[in-house]
Amino acid sequence: MTEDRVVVVTGGASGIGLGITQLFARKGHPVAMLDVQEDALEREGAALRAQGANILARKVDVSKREEIEAAYAVIRNQLGKIAIVVANAGISEGIPFQDVSVEIWQRMVDINLTGVFHTVQASLPDMLEAKWGRIITISSHAAQSGAADRAHYSAAKGGVIGLTRALAREFAAHGITVNTIPPSVVATPMADQGIAAGTFPPLDVISQHIPIPRPGTPEDIAAACEYLASDGASYVTGQVLAVNGGMFIG
Template sequence: MSRVAVVTGAASGIGLGVAEQFVADGYHVALLDRDGDAATTAAERLAAVGAKTLAVAVDVGDREAVRAAFDQVHTALGPTEILVTSAGIESFVPLLDLTPQAWDHMLAVNLTGTFSCVQAAVPGMIEAKWGRIVTISSSSAQSGAPNMAHYAASKGGVIGLTKSLARELAAHGITANTIPPTLVDTPMARRGEAEGGVPGIDVIAAMVPLGRAGTPADIAGACSYLCSEAGGYVTGQIIGVNGGMYI
């Protein structure tokens, strides 16, 4: 039986890497992203190798749109059994320049968006008495980060949310874990580099104990394990896939 996996932020970066891995694992995969065209392109490419995929354009910051998206997944593929919440935004703003609007938007997408997706997916998991949830948080929430108070706070909330999910949902056969990456070479990271928010990717990569930036495939490999039968006794954990950058 092929399980149904939903990946948010799946049109590029970590989310796309996870979607590709899940196809290799034999799952039916729904790719959710605010860039519907890019999600469709990715879904069609994966379908061309025989996978059953679905692309849905959705902004996870819109709760009603999230619910409609999961209804669409249910109709096309079946109940969601696996959820990876990779959709997120980042920005670099000094604390005293942070506006209430910037703060609210960051939390609406990164934290409330994660919550909305989980809330939409969990009923099917409870009914099946089986489920896997992996949230993508950030090591910035563990270490703090200058000019990113709003981002670090939103991702810290994701870590707390995930631990609470693990406690509440364990009796239903559902696991919940979070992966907080450090440096991953993604289009979003490259945009941050181009905008001057972070030093060069190569500069930071040299500081990583393993000597390189992470890749979407690195994160996807961990998701693959956590969402498998073999990962069924791992829940409520912060799984650091970071090359030793944060220990």
């Protein structure tokens, strides 16, 4: 994979997104790390720059198109045209379906699905001009198997899978591939928050139900992103690459 291709990672300052940011940065890519967490952006951006990485860290709410477009203008000016996008930013929360308000539903969709729409659509002019691009969305196994108390989350992530497949068909002839990775149980700060809140079981408990009996890591997801972004994956598009230890096989 050419090392000077500009990579955008949303939700890139923690958890899965940080693992993806770190891997592409280590491989020599200029990486734009977009996130809503200012402290994490500053801390992780500084750590990567200290290692010699070319990192642009910017606070962005992916549900707001104007913030995505403003960030992309800076990225193009400082790093270059966008070649690889990993639409990872998202939220998750456990709420019984009957308690999901219209506002809670809309927020979930705005961030987890519409945020992917903004992130991807605004990057396409660069890829279409180059006749080369890699778009990777991070969905969820909850979209494949369902999840109790997460109907709104499962629905939004299911939309991400459908969007990914539609875009793969639409842009295949333009040298742009579009694939999704639906993680299952991954050891991240978001998982820790769910465990602390009592809305997610402890990882050692749930790991007993995974054929590969451990939680995934951000590095596991990042490795799959590296493959999908590579020249070697030029004939892979519209696929759901399940990196889940066998928790969901379908």
